[in-house]
Structures are given as C-alpha cells and as structure tokens.
Amino acid sequence: MKTLSSTTLATVATLALFGIAQAQDATTQAHGMGAATMPEACMAEATSMPGHDTTDKPAANMSEHQAAMMQGMMATSDQMMRGVMAEDADVAFACGMIPHHQAAINMAEAELKFGDDPEMKAMARAIIDAQTMEIEQLTTWIEENAP
Numbered sequence: 001m002k003t004l005s006s007t008t009l010a011t012v013a014t015l016a017l018f019g020i021a022q023a024q025d026a027t028t029q030a031h032g033m034g035a036a037t038m039p040e041a042c043m044a045e046a047t048s049m050p051g052h053d054t055t056d057k058p059a060a061n062m063s064e065h066q067a068a069m070m071q072g073m074m075a076t077s078d079q080m081m082r083g084v085m086a087e088d089a090d091v092a093f094a095c096g097m098i099p100h101h102q103a104a105i106n107m108a109e110a111e112l113k114f115g116d117d118p119e120m121k122a123m124a125r126a127i128i129d130a131q132t133m134e135i136e137q138l139t140t141w142i143e144e145n146a147p
Contacts, residue, residue, distance in 0.1 A: 065114035072106025091146045094138045101131040101138075 062070065076099035083095030108124035108131075115121055 065110060068110035068114065069107045072110055073103045075106060076100070076103040086146075088147065091142065094142050094146075098135050098138050101135050104131045 079099035080096050080103070083097075083099060084092045086092035086095050105128050108127040111120055111124035115124065
C-alpha cells in the first residue's frame, strides 16, 4: 500500500478547496492517487458532518472528539489559505505548511485526550514531535529567505 506524505495530501486538499481541477488532476496523476485511496470507513464518515460550517464552530451535536478535531483544523484553515497566496511559490509553500502542520498537531492532541488505541496514541505523539520540528524548520527558512 502506498503511503502519502502530509505535503501531498495538503496540496490536493488546497487545490480542491480552490477548485483548480486541472492542477488537482495533475497532482493525482503524478502521485497515482484519487478519491478511492481513502479507506472506505473514512469516506462513510466524511459524508456525515451534520451542521458543520467551516466559518463557524463545530456542530453542537458532534461528539467531544469530533468537535475537538474539527476545531483543531478550523483554527488554522484561514491561515493556511492565506499562506499559500504568497507571491513566491517557495514562500507560499512554507507559509501554508506551518498552519497545516499545526492542524495536525491539534488533531493529534485531541487523539491523546480522547483516543484509546495505544498505536494511535503513539502515532499522535510522533506526529506532534515531527510536525513541531517541521514548523520550526519552515519558520527559520521563512525568516532567512522570504522577501
């Protein structure tokens, strides 16, 4: 089974949000991925987000873990979208990835709080460590290279 990087997933998500179908198709072809690559269990849940509006708080009828994960993503979505609009492609990538990684950290923290599975909790800890280091690297690069 092919493992996709968080960068690849972020690229596809960003392109989908902006509705750039041609670029999304190119990314899909380049990485050999499409909608079918998401496990069926994830797809079933993804279609059911009652009362969710990305401009508002998570729906009141969500469970605590769902609301925490949704809030963790929503807290950074505006920053991510603004970041990728930088004129320079390298700066746009770095600026978009910082909040993207923070969203991963936020979701991992929700997993540590609400999750039960030891393997997922270990993965959450690893994600927090890795994403924190990558945020530091990206921030340093921006400070040294951005116009």
